[in-house]
Amino acid sequence: VTPQAQAPAxxxxxxxxxxxxxxxxxxxxxxxxxRLAAEVVxxxxxxxxxxxxxxxxxDSAAGDVGSAVAGAELVVVAAPIPAIAGLLAAAAPALAPGxxxxxxxxxKASVVEAARHALGEAFERFVPGHPIxxxxxxxxxxxxxxxxxxxxxxxxxxxxxxxxxxxxxxAMWAALGARLVTMDAAQHDAVxxxxxxxxxxxxxxxxxxxxAGGNALAARQFAGAGLRDTTRIGASSPTLWADILLDNRGxxxxxxxxxxxxxxxxxxxxxxxxxxxxxxxxxxxxxxRGGLT
Amino acid sequence: VTPQAQAPAxxxxxxxxxxxxxxxxxxxxxxxxxRLAAEVVxxxxxxxxxxxxxxxxxDSAAGDVGSAVAGAELVVVAAPIPAIAGLLAAAAPALAPGxxxxxxxxxKASVVEAARHALGEAFERFVPGHPIxxxxxxxxxxxxxxxxxxxxxxxxxxxxxxxxxxxxxxAMWAALGARLVTMDAAQHDAVxxxxxxxxxxxxxxxxxxxxAGGNALAARQFAGAGLRDTTRIGASSPTLWADILLDNRGxxxxxxxxxxxxxxxxxxxxxxxxxxxxxxxxxxxxxxRGGLT
Numbered sequence: 001v002t003p004q005a006q007a008p009a010x011x012x013x014x015x016x017x018x019x020x021x022x023x024x025x026x027x028x029x030x031x032x033x034x035r036l037a038a039e040v041v042x043x044x045x046x047x048x049x050x051x052x053x054x055x056x057x058x059d060s061a062a063g064d065v066g067s068a069v070a071g072a073e074l075v076v077v078a079a080p081i082p083a084i085a086g087l088l089a090a091a092a093p094a095l096a097p098g099x100x101x102x103x104x105x106x107x108k109a110s111v112v113e114a115a116r117h118a119l120g121e122a123f124e125r126f127v128p129g130h131p132i133x134x135x136x137x138x139x140x141x142x143x144x145x146x147x148x149x150x151x152x153x154x155x156x157x158x159x160x161x162x163x164x165x166x167x168x169x170x171a172m173w174a175a176l177g178a179r180l181v182t183m184d185a186a187q188h189d190a191v192x193x194x195x196x197x198x199x200x201x202x203x204x205x206x207x208x209x210x211x212a213g214g215n216a217l218a219a220r221q222f223a224g225a226g227l228r229d230t231t232r233i234g235a236s237s238p239t240l241w242a243d244i245l246l247d248n249r250g251x252x253x254x255x256x257x258x259x260x261x262x263x264x265x266x267x268x269x270x271x272x273x274x275x276x277x278x279x280x281x282x283x284x285x286x287x288x289r290g291g292l293t
Numbered sequence: 294v295t296p297q298a299q300a301p302a303x304x305x306x307x308x309x310x311x312x313x314x315x316x317x318x319x320x321x322x323x324x325x326x327x328r329l330a331a332e333v334v335x336x337x338x339x340x341x342x343x344x345x346x347x348x349x350x351x352d353s354a355a356g357d358v359g360s361a362v363a364g365a366e367l368v369v370v371a372a373p374i375p376a377i378a379g380l381l382a383a384a385a386p387a388l389a390p391g392x393x394x395x396x397x398x399x400x401k402a403s404v405v406e407a408a409r410h411a412l413g414e415a416f417e418r419f420v421p422g423h424p425i426x427x428x429x430x431x432x433x434x435x436x437x438x439x440x441x442x443x444x445x446x447x448x449x450x451x452x453x454x455x456x457x458x459x460x461x462x463x464a465m466w467a468a469l470g471a472r473l474v475t476m477d478a479a480q481h482d483a484v485x486x487x488x489x490x491x492x493x494x495x496x497x498x499x500x501x502x503x504x505a506g507g508n509a510l511a512a513r514q515f516a517g518a519g520l521r522d523t524t525r526i527g528a529s530s531p532t533l534w535a536d537i538l539l540d541n542r543g544x545x546x547x548x549x550x551x552x553x554x555x556x557x558x559x560x561x562x563x564x565x566x567x568x569x570x571x572x573x574x575x576x577x578x579x580x581x582r583g584g585l586t
Contacts, residue, residue, distance in 0.1 A: 132517045152515065187511075194508045195516050199523045201559055202499055204578040206492060209548070209555040211581035215487045218480075220585050222445065222488050224425045228585060229522040230492045235582040238575030242568050249563060255502070256560045262502040263556075266494055267549045270542060275535050282531030285497040288504035289528040292513050292521060 011175060012037040012168075016072035018065060018087045020044045020052035022135060023104045024078025025143025029057040030176045033145040043068035045083075052140040065090035072096060074168060077103040081243045084111055088118035095122050100165045102127045102172075106134070106192060107248040108156050108185040127169040128156040128185060130192070131178060138237050149177035156185040193251035198259065200233050200241050201252065207234035304468060305330040305461075309365035311358060311380045313337045313345035315428060316397045317371025318436025322350040323469045326438040336361035338376075345433040358383035365389060367461060370396040374536045377404055381411035388415050393458045395420045395465075399427070399485060400541045401449045401478040420462040421449040421478060423485070424471060431530050442470035449478040486544035491552065493526050493534050494545065500527035 015037040017028045024042070031037045042049045042058035049061035062068035069075050069091045077087055084105060091101070101122065105111045108128045115126045132152040135142060153173035157166045170180050183191075210219050210231075219227075245252050262281070269277035308330040310321045317335070324330045335342045335351035342354035355361035362368050362384045370380055377398060384394070394415065398404045401421045408419045425445040428435065446466035450459045463473050476484075503512050503524075512520075538545050555574070562570035 132515070134517070134519065152517075154515075181515075191508050191511045191515050194503055194506065195512045195520045199499060199520050201563075202495065202556075203523055204575045205552060205556045205559050206495055207578035207582045208559075208574050209552040210487055211577050212555065213487065213548075213551055215484050216581060218484045219488045220581075222425070222447075222474075222484050223585055224427070224445075224489060226427065226526045227488045227492050229525045230496055231582050231585070232522045233519045234578050235585075236579065238572045238579050242571040242575055245563055245571065246566060246568060249566070253560070253564060255506075256556075256563070258506055259498060259502040260556070260560075262505065263495075263498045263549075263553070266498050266501075267546070267553075270494075270538055270549070271546060273539060273542070275539060278535040278538065279531045281501050282497045282535055284504050285500035285527050286529065286531050288509060288513075289496075289500045289524050292516055292524070292528075 010036055010038050011171060013073040014039045014041065014071050015074045015076065016062070016068045017042045017058065017076045017078060018044075018068060018091065019077065019079030019083070020048050020057060020140050020143070021078065022138045022142040022147070023131060023133065024076065025052050025055070025057045025140040026133070026145065026147035027076050027078060027104070027176065028052065029055075029143055029145040030148060031172075032057065032059065034175060036172070036175050041068050041072070048140060052143070055140055055143070057140060057143055066094035069094045069099070070096070072099055074172065075099060075101045077101065080240055081105055081107060081110070081247050085114035085118060088115055092119050092122060098125070100125050100127065100168045102129045102169045104129055104131055106130060106196065106244045108188045110247050112156070112158060112185055124160050124162050125165040127161060127165050128158070129169055129173070130154040130156075130188065131173065134196070138240065146177070148173065151178050152181055153178035154181050154183050154188055156183055156188050158185070189248050190251050193248050193255050197245055197248055197252050198255035200236060201245055201256070202259065203231050203234035204241070207231050303329055303331050304464060306366040307332045307334065307364050308367045308369065309355070309361040310335045310351065311337075311361060311368065311370045311384065312372030312376070313341050313350060313433050313436070314371065315431045315435040315440070316424065316426065317369065318345050318348070318350045318433040319426070319438065319440035320369050320371060320397070320469065321345065322348075322436055322438040323441060324465075325350065325352065327468060329465070329468050330367075334361050334365070341433060345436070348433055348436070350433060350436055359387035362387045362392070363389070365392055367465065368392060368394045370394065373533055374398055374400060374403070374540050378407035378411060381408055385412050385415060391418070393418050393420065393461045395422045395462045397422060397424055399423060399489065399537045401481045403540050405449070405451060405478055417453050417455050418458040420454060420458050421451070422462055422466070423447040423449075423481065424466065427489070427529075431533065439470070441466065444471050445474055446471035447474050447476050447481055449476055449481050451478070482541050483544050486541050486548050490538055490541050490545050491548035493529060494538055494549070495552065496524050496527035497534070500524050
């Protein structure tokens with residue numbers, strides 16, 4: 001007798017992904033490709049879910065949030081920040097008993113409050129999450145199943161969060177190739193204002209100033225690798241980033257103040273012809289950047 | 294009788310390269326590798342020229358500027374801005390009749406004035422140049438013979454410059470694989486303030502603000518591709534860039550003012566919670582960056 005090859009049971013039953021753009025589409029596609037879920041159903045307003053289905057990212061497209069999450073063991077919310085509270089509110093009455101819910105938003109404090117308000121009793125199974133895998137491209141076409149390989153996935157469990165729910169979400173990210181980090185939500189928002197949100201505002205402002213100046217066309221022609229890299233994230237989605245910056249406004253304005261102080265010092269030294277001061281400041285900057293391996 | 298293979302005569306006789314770091318070392322190495330010069334002699338203060346010779350970038354290291362340029366048909370000055378006037382002054386009395394001189398500095402107006410002052414009659418054979426091939430690494434070890442392949446090389450001939458000299462310098466850059474652009478020196482300085490000099494100041498300021506803040510270590514740990522790209526040129530040489538920014542101060546301060554206005558508008562909209570204004574500004578920025586292919 002030849003032993004029959006038997007596929008291992010998938011780690012998850014039905015998984016619902018709400019929002020199937022770059023992040024949600026990649027989560028869905030990776031779950032399918034790795035056979036980690038019995039079924040991946042997607043929901044998105046407009047044509048997004050049908051598009052994701054055509055791209056093979058999801059098994060089926062649900063017409064509304066309730067039918068997407070019905071019977072799902074895991075619900076992954078991967079929508080722009082302003083849509084999250086509404087999606088959670090629409091999902092709440094349809095959640096299966098024991099369903100685990102997580103999100104992928106770039107800010108955490110406001111999402112935690114939205115979930116606390118929308119999910120009621122199910123809040124204890126809500127695991128705030130943030131995979132660090134953004135890109136300047138977006139939409140289902142930008143999704144790819146290997147997006148999270150080697151990426152960081154931050155989870156910010158709350159005091160009320162059940163360990164079982166945290167373990168399920170961590171298992172998903174680990175299975176998708178991500179490295180896991182647990183952080184306090186407030187600390188997350190402060191650190192990501194610094195490393196991601198404010199730098200996007202700076203890149204947008206640098207592009208905006210060039211675009212509005214008299215050298216906008218010549219600047220395109222003569223841009224070298226330096227400007228291309230420095231401004232790359234300035235091509236990101238304007239609405240997505242306006243919402244992230246507004247949502248994390250307190251921390252972002254704190255970064256803005258410190259950046260403004262540094263910039264004023266640089267411009268002041270330049271105006272005064274103070275080479276020593278310029279070199280001193282650039283050395284501190286270069287030393288920090290040099291340590292970023 | 295078998296016809297004997299005959300190597301074509303090199304395009305240049307003796308070439309002197311003053312300064313053999315990233316740019317000068319790459320020019321020298323490329324001339325040697327492509328057999329474009331009968332001899333490539335290098336000069337640099339300190340151990341630079343011996344290092345360049347050990348790396349195979351130059352045929353020989355001269356002990357002083359005069360012996361480097363003696364008998365050279367082409368002199369390429371590839372030194373930091375503050376060193377250029379002194380190198381030209383030291384080279385002038387030793388220049389061979391008809392020798393063509395060019396430079397590689399990131400700013401052109403001040404270099405033109407330095408050359409006019411230092412070279413006297415030979416100024417008519419001085420061709421201001423700027424290969425767009427900087428990098429955040431520097432020194433002879435960073436040099437590579439293919440650095441200029443596909444890169445832009447800007448030349449800024451003056452009214453007094455002889456066409457013959459311009460042609461010789463253009464022939465060198467073309468032979469090294471660069472695409473040539475002729476520009477007015479003042480226009481060059483305005484455009485490169487915008488696309489290179491000021492963006493370096495912004496990247497240094499962004500790194501400097503992070504380095505001085507409370508999240509400097511966490512920021513290193515959580516930096517994603519966005520921050521890495523946005524700050525990459527913040528690892529550049531502090532002294533080199535302080536000198537470039539100071540040298541092109543007028544144009545750079547003009548960029549600083551326009552960037553400051555854009556940044557103030559972004560921060561003001563953020564503070565006021567004005568999403569429409571943020572989106573409008575980010576859209577203009579993103580549209581400009583999207584056109585940067």
